Amino acid sequence: MSAWGGPGGPCGEHHDTDCSEVLERVFFFIDHELPTADTAEIQHHLDECAPCLQKYDLERTVKALVARSCAEHAPAGLREKVLLRIRQVQVEITEVTEVTEIPGD
Ligand SMILES: [Zn+2]
Secondary structure (H helix, E strand, O other), X not given: OOOOOOOOOOOOOOOOOOHHHHXXXXXXXXXXXOOHHHHHHHHHHHHHOHHHHHHHHHHHHHHXXXXXXXXXXXXXXXXXXXXXXXXXXXXXXXXXXXXXXXXXX
């Protein structure tokens, strides 16, 4: 019996669920639109995979911001601060993901 079927994620570690699968479903996870079994699977992955947890936090932040800006207008300064923070997190995630690439010489 082998639970470790797929390749490792961006962090180079092995998980029950592949990182790409988790990131595909993280939108539904945030919206609570997944069956209970899938929710537990993704929650478990986020607990042990920092890159995916960062991505999840980012999506959740964007969603919360969008939801709030529909209800009321956030001050321009605050909005810029949040957008700047989102860009920083995206750069961090990109750097983590690209570590596995072979540098051209
Ligand atoms: Zn992951």
